[in-house]
Amino acid sequence: MAKTIDQIIAWLDTPSHRKCVLADIGYYSGSEQTMRLSTTAYYDGVNEYIPIIMGGISFSESLSADYNISISYGTLELQNTGGPYDHFLDYIWKRRNINLYLGDPSWPKTDFILIFSGLVDTVVSSGESSLQLTIVDKSEQLNEAITTRTLKDLSNDYTAKNTQEEKLLPVLFGEVFNLSPIIVDTGINYDTGPWTGTIAYLNSTTGIQVGRTVSADTTTVGKLYQGTLTSCVVNSIVDNNTILYTVYATGRPRPGIITNLTINGVLYPPKTGKSIEITWVKGTGGAVYKITDGINTPYLDEIIEVRDKAAPIEILDARSPFGEFMQKNSVFGTVTCSARSFPAAQCTVPNLIKYIVKNYGKNKLTDSDIDFTGISTARASYKAGIYVTERTNILEVCTQLAKSIGCILYYAPTTISAGTTTSGKLKLVELTAPITVVGSTELNDSLMLEGTLQISEAFQVKPTIKLGYCKNYTQQPQDLALALNPQHGDVFKDEYWFVQKSDSTISGLYNDTGEVQEELTHLLITAEAEAEALKRLDLWKTPRQLITATYLPILLFVQLGQPVTIKSNRFGLSAGKPGIVYSINRDWLTGFVEIGVLV
Amino acid sequence: MAALNSRDLFIQGIYPRLLSQTYSPLDLDISLQGTNIVVKLVHPGSEADIPKYIASYRVKLWRQGETSGTYASDWWTNGWDSGNMLEVTTLGMASFNLLDLPNSPTKRISADGINYQIACKAVDSMGTISTKTLLGSIKIKTISA
Numbered sequence: 001m002a003k004t005i006d007q008i009i010a011w012l013d014t015p016s017h018r019k020c021v022l023a024d025i026g027y028y029s030g031s032e033q034t035m036r037l038s039t040t041a042y043y044d045g046v047n048e049y050i051p052i053i054m055g056g057i058s059f060s061e062s063l064s065a066d067y068n069i070s071i072s073y074g075t076l077e078l079q080n081t082g083g084p085y086d087h088f089l090d091y092i093w094k095r096r097n098i099n100l101y102l103g104d105p106s107w108p109k110t111d112f113i114l115i116f117s118g119l120v121d122t123v124v125s126s127g128e129s130s131l132q133l134t135i136v137d138k139s140e141q142l143n144e145a146i147t148t149r150t151l152k153d154l155s156n157d158y159t160a161k162n163t164q165e166e167k168l169l170p171v172l173f174g175e176v177f178n179l180s181p182i183i184v185d186t187g188i189n190y191d192t193g194p195w196t197g198t199i200a201y202l203n204s205t206t207g208i209q210v211g212r213t214v215s216a217d218t219t220t221v222g223k224l225y226q227g228t229l230t231s232c233v234v235n236s237i238v239d240n241n242t243i244l245y246t247v248y249a250t251g252r253p254r255p256g257i258i259t260n261l262t263i264n265g266v267l268y269p270p271k272t273g274k275s276i277e278i279t280w281v282k283g284t285g286g287a288v289y290k291i292t293d294g295i296n297t298p299y300l301d302e303i304i305e306v307r308d309k310a311a312p313i314e315i316l317d318a319r320s321p322f323g324e325f326m327q328k329n330s331v332f333g334t335v336t337c338s339a340r341s342f343p344a345a346q347c348t349v350p351n352l353i354k355y356i357v358k359n360y361g362k363n364k365l366t367d368s369d370i371d372f373t374g375i376s377t378a379r380a381s382y383k384a385g386i387y388v389t390e391r392t393n394i395l396e397v398c399t400q401l402a403k404s405i406g407c408i409l410y411y412a413p414t415t416i417s418a419g420t421t422t423s424g425k426l427k428l429v430e431l432t433a434p435i436t437v438v439g440s441t442e443l444n445d446s447l448m449l450e451g452t453l454q455i456s457e458a459f460q461v462k463p464t465i466k467l468g469y470c471k472n473y474t475q476q477p478q479d480l481a482l483a484l485n486p487q488h489g490d491v492f493k494d495e496y497w498f499v500q501k502s503d504s505t506i507s508g509l510y511n512d513t514g515e516v517q518e519e520l521t522h523l524l525i526t527a528e529a530e531a532e533a534l535k536r537l538d539l540w541k542t543p544r545q546l547i548t549a550t551y552l553p554i555l556l557f558v559q560l561g562q563p564v565t566i567k568s569n570r571f572g573l574s575a576g577k578p579g580i581v582y583s584i585n586r587d588w589l590t591g592f593v594e595i596g597v598l599v
Numbered sequence: 600m601a602a603l604n605s606r607d608l609f610i611q612g613i614y615p616r617l618l619s620q621t622y623s624p625l626d627l628d629i630s631l632q633g634t635n636i637v638v639k640l641v642h643p644g645s646e647a648d649i650p651k652y653i654a655s656y657r658v659k660l661w662r663q664g665e666t667s668g669t670y671a672s673d674w675w676t677n678g679w680d681s682g683n684m685l686e687v688t689t690l691g692m693a694s695f696n697l698l699d700l701p702n703s704p705t706k707r708i709s710a711d712g713i714n715y716q717i718a719c720k721a722v723d724s725m726g727t728i729s730t731k732t733l734l735g736s737i738k739i740k741t742i743s744a
Contacts, residue, residue, distance in 0.1 A: 177606045304602045311725050312616055332725055338607050347603060383603050470606050482652035483619035483723040491606055524604035 002113050003103070004419040005557050011104065012553035012591050020105040021057050021588055022049055022112060023076065025120060025133070026096030037078065039589070044109040052079040054130065055589060057100070059116060059413060061137075061560055062583035062596070063429060065459055067403040069395060070410045070429075070560065071139055074116070078131040088131055093120040095363070098135050099423075102588055115588055116413045117423040138424060139411035141363035142394045146356065147171050149293050151184065158184040158288070169293035172300070172323070173356060173397075174347040174385030175340035175524060178307070178492060179473040183335075184324070185288035196235060199261060200242045201274040208243055210234050212264050234263065241271055286316045287331075291339050292323035295359055299323030302340045309333035310492045311481035332481070336474045340385070347383045347524075349405045350375070350428060353398045357426060361394050371415065371425040374561065378531065379405040379430055384522040387473050404469075404521035406431055406535055410560060421557070429561035433539045434578040434599060437563040442576070443551060444567040449592060452550040453568055456596060462540035463507035468496030468520040469529035496520060501533040506541045546582055546596045547571060553591035560584060566597045573599075619652050619723030620730045627735040629717055636660060636737060638693040638717055646691050654724045658693035660685045661716040664705055669736040670716045688722075712740030 003011070011017050020042055025035040038049035039057070054077040061072035078085065098120050103112030119141060121134040151158065152165035167182060214232040235244040257275040261268040270276045292299050300320040305312050308331045317326040327335065340347065342355075350372040357365045372380070382405050386397060395409070402409040407428040414421040476492040498518065506512075519536070523529045547566060558564070558581050567576040583596030602608055615621050626641035638658050642648060661674060662683040682701055687693035697707045706713060716736045721729040 175603050177604050302601070304607050308725060311727065313725070313727075330726075338602060338604070340603070344601070344603050385604070470604050472606065481617070481723075481725050482650075483617040483725065483727065485613050485616055485618055487613045488610060491610055497605065526605045 001110060002420045003107075003111050005113070005416065005421070006419065008102070008113050009554050009556070012556070018104055018106075019589060019591070020103055020112075021053060021115075022101040022103075022109065023053060023098060024101075025093070025098045027120070028092035028096070029090070032096075037076075040105050042105055042109075052085065053077070054079050056132075057589050058585060058587040059135075060583070060585045061410075061413070063408050063410070063431065063560055063598075065431075067399075067406060067408050067431065069139065069399045069402075070408055072118075072137045072411075072413055073121075074135050076133040076135065078133060079129070080125070080131045081129040083128070085131060086125075088123050089125065091123070093123050093133070095141060096120045100588070114414055114421045114423070115586075118411075118413055137411040137413055138369075139395060139409070139426070142357060142361060142365075142398070144361050144394060145391050146360050146388055146394045146397055147293065148391065151182075154184065168389065168391060169290065170387060170389045171294055172292035172339060172341045172385070172387050173352050173401075174342065174383065174522075175304075175338070175344070176385040176387045176473055177338050177470060177524075178336045178476075179291065179339065179387045180334065180336055180389075181289035181291045181325070183287055184290045196244060196246050198238070198242060198244055198277075198279045200277045200279070201271045202241050202243065202261065202276060203269050203271050205237050205240055205243055205268075207266060208234055208237055208263055208268070210236055214245060214261070214263050286326040288319070288324050288326050289335060289337075290322070290324045291337065292341060294323055294341070300339055300341060301343050304338035304340065306335065306337040308335055309479060309481040309484075310336070310476055310488070311484055333479055334474065334476065336476075344383070347385060348381055349384045349401050349407075349522075350380055352384060352386070353401050353409070353428075356394060356398055365426060369423075369425055372428050375405070375407055375428050375430040376432075379407065382528045382532070383524050385524060386522045401522055402428055403519075404523050404532075406532055408561075412559065416557060416559065427561075431539065431580075432535060433542065434563065434580050436565070436578045440563045440565050440578070441555070441558065442565045442567060443549070443555065443595065443597065445569060447551050447554060448568070449550040449552070452548075452594075453570055454548055455545050455571060456548040457546040459540070459544040459546070459598075461506065461510050461543055462537070463504075463510060463512045464500060464502040464514075464516045465533045465537045465540070466498055466500045466516040466518050467523075467529050467533045467536075468498050468518055469523040469526070470497045471495060471520075471522065497526070497529075499526065499529045499533050501530065501537045503537060503541045544598055545571075546598055547573070547579070548583070548594060548596040550592050550594045553593070555595060556586055556588075556591060556593050558584060558593070558595060564597060566599060615730075617652075617723060617725075617727055618650070619721055619725075619727055622650065622653060622721045622723075622729055623731045623733045624656065624719060624721075627717055627719060627733055629735050629737045631737065631739055632694075634697050636695045636697065636715055636717075636739075638687075638695070638719070638735070640689070640691055640693075640719065649690070652723045652725075653721050654726075655688045655690055655722050656693075657720050657722055657728070658687050658689060659718045660687075660693075660695045661718070662700055662705055662707075663714045663716050663736075665709060665711045666714040667712075667738060668714070669734050673718070673732045673734065674716065675718050675720060675732045693719075708739050708741055710741050712738040714738045 021039045023037040036049045039053045041051045042049040056075045056077040059074040100116040101112035102115045118137045123133050149169045151167045212234045232247040235246045306315050315325045407430045410427050412424040415425045562581045565576045566579050577599045579597035579599040582598040585594040624640035628639040685695045719733040
């Protein structure tokens with residue numbers, strides 16, 4: 001069983017200890033394989049480790065004041081004098097797992113502690129004597145488009161498919177206001193039927209009787225309708241080459257050309273030199289608008305309101321299982337709607353992010369890869385929504401959602417559990433004003449490498465916070481319905497609603513110019529946006545600094561976002577100040593760790 | 600439908616959402632001219648004062664039989680009775696030729712009087728029909744010898 005963190009720290013404090021780092025690295029060379037490298041010679045009882053890791057076993061992680069995703073990274077330096085490992089350059093390493101373990105070469109591998117769990121990015125060579133293996137955290141596997149499905153990926157049921165094939169199918173997460181659904185069926189051909197149609201260019205209609213069922217040849221019948229066939233019968237015989245038919249089906253009949261027609265088991269070939277043509281009379285259904293593509297069922301929880309030129313209109317059919325609605329009447333202008341993908345209680349930011357990373361992309365995460373428990377209860381319940389209409393990266397969408405509640409998305413290289421480390425998890429770190437937390441880790445001078453304390457960044461004071469929320473996904477500055485009540489004001493005109501929170505005392509003290517940088521969110525509710533603005537004001541109305549120092553191995557296992565108390569004789573820290581861990585740079589070979597604390 | 604977001608909640612609190620929903624003429628002027636029941640829509644000003652968002656008015660006539668007075672409730676959505684109902688779309692005046700209605704089983708006119716109900720609704724430029732209905736009636740009877 002892996003050593004505990006306390007045992008590892010005690011071991012690192014032993015003067016005679018010998019460090020060994022083992023690396024299990026996935027790669028592809030004809031098949032998926034595992035490469036085993038180490039800093040010193042090691043044999044785990046089954047596999048031998050190649051001792052070519054020269055150094056560079058340090059990883060940087062950092063939060064971001066603008067709530068952008070934190071990606072940790074590092075480089076392993078591999079000994080390659082004379083080129084015995086040049087063939088590494090021929091292998092495929094991209095997005096393969098890498099696990100690094102720390103321990104004593106005299107220990108069995110099971111005693112080693114996991115210090116990094118991530119992905120390989122590339123292997124390059126900067127000189128003749130070495131190779132560099134770049135490693136990143138597992139957020140890299142979310143670095144791909146959330147959807148690439150376009151109209152052409154829809155079934156042939158949709159008439160717009162052939163004219164706008166490359167148009168991306170939008171995806172809705174949570175609830176949004178006034179989105180523009182895409183029209184996927186322009187015709188008035190969706191109906192419950194029955195429909196009548198013409199089958200022309202038969203060689204002969206002799207023997208065909210009215211009322212006979214056209215159902216013997218599934219290949220042929222399959223071209224007469226879309227959906228589930230109830231029955232298809234001969235309605236009348238027009239002449240020696242043409243019959244009329246009636247199709248009863250849940251779907252709609254389909255025009256086209258067929259080679260043969262079978263009626264009651266009798267084959268009716270086409271007229272010489274012709275193909276049998278099938279036409280049909282359109283029903284009285286409506287145009288179909290798609291709100292969302294997706295993979296959940298049903299795609300929509302609720303269509304809140306459909307509008308034509310901002311005026312509410314009735315729809316013919318919600319078609320929620322397909323993420324669509326059908327509009328029967330002619331429309332006068334831009335059709336928009338407000339809609340929600342999940343029940344209201346499930347539209348929280350953590351839930352939306354979790355849903356996206358578990359269901360989208362090639363490398364889907366599972367519940368065991370996710371830990372969103374570290375944020376405040378309030379922020380965990382805030383509601384949001386985002387509507388993806390363009391090719392967008394999964395990480396980008398999730399980052400935008402996380403930013404909305406003042407959190408930073410972060411894939412921890414390892415997670416501390418039951419006193420030791422396990423594989424990393426996707427986390428949310430909430431950036432709040434540091435407060436004193438009883439029992440928090442103390443970073444003091446006795447743990448610090450002498451002379452390394454510095455103020456590495458001073459953050460700008462913000463006396464005012466202006467948050468955008470409740471995005472209007474279709475701005476309509478003009479051409480609204482004439483009959484719209486003027487009380488609607490600019491509700492359809494503005495892209496965002498804003499809340500603003502200020503501290504006039506701070507504004508005066510800092511000679512604030514009054515210019516406020518808007519921070520845009522995907523929050524939906526005014527009260528929640530106000531609370532979030534107040535939280536950010538509370539954080540940034542005070543001068544904040546990033547104080548960095550290098551500490552002893554006892555602090556190797558601190559985590560980003562962890563509350564700490566920093567104490568030093570310098571920079572007004574003698575009484576101790578609460579802070580949160582903002583950046584970490586661990587050097588596993590020396591055991592020293594550079595920690596940046598936001599105070 | 601229930602929304603979470605503040606914009607939808609805000610607009611759901613606006614009444615009426617469309618001004619056309621509560622718009623109607625001021626009154627109806629109903630008269631008999633020959634075999635026609637003529638319904639003139641009385642507006643506060645001239646026809647030019649009708650708001651631009653009003654596209655037309657729909658006026659329905661319903662031969663109710665030998666009853667009296669204006670029907671107590673809005674009958675606009677009653678099932679269509681093709682033997683006793685007519686409808687005209689207009690901006691100012693609706694004319695119903697009684698000869699367009701069959702003379703049986705209900706007579707067009709009688710000694711006790713046949714009551715004709717009138718109902719009028721506004722239709723806006725989006726095709727939205729007003730929720731408000733203006734009701735009226737006229738009773739037509741033969742002149743006794």
